[in-house]
Amino acid sequence: MSVCSLTRVFEPPVRRGLRGLLPRFGTEPAKPKRIVAVNDLNLDIAAGHCFGLLGPNGAGKTTTVKMLATLLEPTSGNASVAGFDVTRSPRQVRRNIGVLFAGERGMYWRLSGRENLELFGTLAYMTRQRISDRIETVAERFGLQDRMDDLVETYSTGMKQRLNLARTTLHEPPVLLLDEPTAALDPVAAREARHLIRQIAESGTAILLTTHNLYEAEQICDRVGIIQSGTLVAEGQPADLIRQAGEVPRLDLLLRGDLSTAKATIGSDGLWWGDVSRDGEFAVAVRAPDGWRGSEALTSALVSQGIVVEQASLREPDLEDAYIAITGSRIERPFIER
Template sequence: MLRDSVGAIELRDVRRLFRTTTGTLRRHAKEIVALDGLSLEVGEGELFGILGPNGAGKTTTIKVLTTLLIPTSGTASVLGLDVVRDAKEVRRKIGFVFGGERGLYYRLSGRDNLRYFAELYAVPPREIPPRVEELLELVGLRDRGDERVEGYSRGMKQRLHLARTLLHRPRVLFLDEPTIGLDPIGARELRRIVSQLHEGGATIVLTTHYLFEADELCDRIAVIDKGRVVALGTPDDLKANVSDLSVVELEVFGIDASTVERLRALEFVDSVVVEQRELRQVLRIQTRIAERAVAPLIAAVAAGQVGRVAVREATLEDAYVRLVGRVE
């Protein structure tokens, strides 16, 4: 639900370089471009997705916006506040969750972790106990709040992180791959909470590798690659980019790289993605000629190697593959 077009977040030509060294005896400095003139605008109340392959600049973007990284050049602002100049004020108004289990005090209980983080965000002392209980209830940890975090499952830790980030009622939330590593039920629960927060009016920026998640949750999505925006729009807009395509899925056994290259070279084939599933491989072949492509594709693979065959419409994932040109 896009509430209005007021810019809650703005990035203007943001570049971010990282310096690293290579070599053991002779060290050579090397510059890595993480963000290469990235420009974005997110409206207030919007749930905005950032997609991209590993190393595309998703996490760097989030870290710039959460004041953890200073851009090499360009400007970034949250709620009209510059993330470099007004960093302290920005921090009061935002919350963030980075994927993974770290970032909690394991020897403390979940409840004590929340109390401490509430102090860090200067939540008034009288408000802390009810707020902590309210959030433990929201993330389904009220009954386990007195247990030490070291005994929590990964999903519980992620939910505790989400509660942690909501303590001071932030106006903008940054969620960097919040469902990474969660089991399907845990991930669905987290998505439900994110949806609920969005309904409550929060501006949310979400990065994810799960395209169905972005499709389900986001109002708009930016696909970034090599530190630049390569596509921007609603999930339907992005899917419209591949409305001319169908996807033929071939389940195959033991095909080699040269066969995949042969498929890619076929005139009617737009792209081929190979997914390894134990002994089988699933080839996802984007094509403009739909069912008519099936017979020549099977012939190209060698009929004896083909198992299940299916033809379906292109999804957001297919749009993503077309945009980014590769999958991880």
């Protein structure tokens, strides 16, 4: 799947009708703006790879998925999905993708799980025999074998989402587009879904998924991209992004003693964050590029200066730290619990 300069602009709607007739209350409502939802996006996702698109609310993730799924026309640029152009060959694209959007829609609640899959299999031009074979396989894979003949309205949210994943993969498409696939799942179901998504990628499928769960992205994505206001601001393997963001391990200390002596011992380069808190204890966060080695040297130095180290915890930087650094939404706060 490859995306080249993909752009989508939403023009402000033309307001007609009642506007002039409605009473005015004080100020005029703000004029609706033109929104560049996706701006010059470039991506490449190979078969067998899972790409995670991350970004704040309104960044353009769903708009991207919709364009790749041929549900929304790009304003400019193009994308090739499973070897077909999304604007020139939308039918072929649709036959070769599985699409899942967050939320519980996308299923007929008054039909059973099996009837839903039969219906979607038929719409995907599968033969009767293949539909029934695949239903057995996906029902088992997604842990739904005992509930296939129950109405979907009797399913829990997690079961609906698993059925949704089963529907998405029923026709074994070479490309999957998953918009927040684990959003409504409980921790156990989300972990299972992640495991299944990873397995599907490893069986040779190209997957684009969006998520707000950075742990999830780090666990299952080969590469991730961070999109902000429609623009891709970073892209790479999770470990590369963490390095690129310049994130280092961080030592959180809860100290007792003289604050200025402690700060002088740590040094202004090492001090990430520091403040006085109640009862003579204060929390500081320290840059710890050498991990525990440097941290132990620092705590010994603090102790020799008469500072009591009440608590110390070292945290390796993760994708969440990189995301926060890249999107510029850092909140300087020690993690230590008191």
